[in-house]
Amino acid sequence: MKVLVIGSGGREHAIVTSVAKSKRVSKIYAAPGNAGIAGLAECVDISVMDFPRLVAFAKEKAIDLTIVGPDDPLVAGCVDAFEQEGLQVFGPRRNAAIIEGSKTFSKDLMKKYGIPTAAYENFDNAEAALAYLETADFPIVLKADGLALGKGVLICQNLEEARAGVKEIMLDKHFGDAGNKLVIEEFMTGREVSVLAFCDGTTIKTMTSAQDHKRAKDGDQGLNTGGMGTFSPSPFYTQEIDAFCQEEIYKKTIAAMKAEGRDFIGVLFTGLMITDKGTKVLEFNARFGDPEAQVVLPRMKNDMIDVIEACIEGRLDEIELEFENNAAVCVVLASDGYPVSYEKGYPIRGLEMFEDKEGYYVFHAGTKETDGQIVTNGGRVLGVTATGEDLVSARANAYEATGWITFENKYMRHDIGKAIDEQP
Numbered sequence: 001m002k003v004l005v006i007g008s009g010g011r012e013h014a015i016v017t018s019v020a021k022s023k024r025v026s027k028i029y030a031a032p033g034n035a036g037i038a039g040l041a042e043c044v045d046i047s048v049m050d051f052p053r054l055v056a057f058a059k060e061k062a063i064d065l066t067i068v069g070p071d072d073p074l075v076a077g078c079v080d081a082f083e084q085e086g087l088q089v090f091g092p093r094r095n096a097a098i099i100e101g102s103k104t105f106s107k108d109l110m111k112k113y114g115i116p117t118a119a120y121e122n123f124d125n126a127e128a129a130l131a132y133l134e135t136a137d138f139p140i141v142l143k144a145d146g147l148a149l150g151k152g153v154l155i156c157q158n159l160e161e162a163r164a165g166v167k168e169i170m171l172d173k174h175f176g177d178a179g180n181k182l183v184i185e186e187f188m189t190g191r192e193v194s195v196l197a198f199c200d201g202t203t204i205k206t207m208t209s210a211q212d213h214k215r216a217k218d219g220d221q222g223l224n225t226g227g228m229g230t231f232s233p234s235p236f237y238t239q240e241i242d243a244f245c246q247e248e249i250y251k252k253t254i255a256a257m258k259a260e261g262r263d264f265i266g267v268l269f270t271g272l273m274i275t276d277k278g279t280k281v282l283e284f285n286a287r288f289g290d291p292e293a294q295v296v297l298p299r300m301k302n303d304m305i306d307v308i309e310a311c312i313e314g315r316l317d318e319i320e321l322e323f324e325n326n327a328a329v330c331v332v333l334a335s336d337g338y339p340v341s342y343e344k345g346y347p348i349r350g351l352e353m354f355e356d357k358e359g360y361y362v363f364h365a366g367t368k369e370t371d372g373q374i375v376t377n378g379g380r381v382l383g384v385t386a387t388g389e390d391l392v393s394a395r396a397n398a399y400e401a402t403g404w405i406t407f408e409n410k411y412m413r414h415d416i417g418k419a420i421d422e423q424p
Helices: 010-020 051-060 071-076 078-084 094-101 103-113 126-133 159-171 239-259 293-299 304-312 391-402 418-422
Strands: 002-007 027-032 065-068 120-123 140-144 153-156 182-186 191-200 204-212 215-217 221-224 229-232 265-275 278-285 327-335 360-364 367-370 373-376 380-388
Touching: 002 010, 002 051, 010 027, 010 293, 010 304, 010 360, 010 380, 027 051, 051 078, 065 078, 065 304, 071 078, 071 094, 078 094, 094 103, 094 239, 094 265, 094 278, 103 120, 103 182, 103 239, 103 278, 120 126, 126 159, 126 182, 140 159, 153 159, 159 182, 191 239, 191 304, 204 239, 204 293, 229 293, 229 391, 239 265, 239 278, 265 304, 293 327, 293 360, 293 380, 327 391, 360 391, 380 391
Parallel strands: 002 027, 002 065
Antiparallel strands: 120 182, 140 153, 140 182, 191 204, 191 265, 204 229, 215 221, 229 327, 265 278, 327 380, 360 380, 367 373
């Protein structure tokens, strides 16, 4: 069969890598793809938001299955556009992707259906938000309602910072229209864990857990980014916590979406906070996490196509998800200055070191090919992933592999997975 993957980041490279393992797949296209994806798929220069051209391309090439990677096209209705033309596509429809597209929607959904989350209030004007902050406890969290590339969350230590945050989000529109509405919620402390799950609208089946590192600098300092690295599984996500989450979070959420007439078919990403008062939902995303996909998918034993078709056809209950009894760590190699400002266009050397090395992956996030040379083309450039028999060995392997890659302006955190040393 012929498969089209929409997207151009490390997540999509991980998806393409998994799809390429399927014996059922004869040809892969990626729109627009990147220099790494081009090694496995034919890249076509179509924007992820150009639905008419994407649909026309899928028809022209007789694509059997399209997989939508990023959040923006999902929230804007890419899946709906494909389905209207009778094309098989994987991802939530627009009315279900709102669980990521609007934080006010997802928080209200959780409140209505008794899904544990942080206490919160929603605001659609800055004056009311500022008045509320006068009596709030600190620290406190401000979240832009809409999509903000994973960066629309501000943790404010005091009233002065919170006032500045409201101005940044709602008045200065630092995150554009994503800041038209604002969620102010209580600050939770604990271990943050990500769990991805396949969904067919009725059944939800979770993948292995992962733990992300959002801050730009070592020691969780610096600005929020799209993710500087991750590891899987999380030693803090115990069987007891999983049993609670299955009943009180995952199953309740998929049932709540169905009850609202928003059947969720695709990948549901649940960001969890394991607190001393129990496990609560931080956020929902409507797709594979990035860089979580880079450590979860290499550990999956199942044929990706089999699982996706079961989701689309409403028979996910027939599938038993299986993962290797190992661990994986991903370290992101970024351009120095990310996420604020950085230079691009530097040649990348050492990529050939990953060829034919089992258990080692280099997922391209921000790269392109220029005059036969692969160069940097983004803030997050590469995700270097390695597996190992346990988290300690996977971490050692990943950091060893980061040394194989060189480019000017290369930057990375040196403590990805350091929490492994503190595991229970």
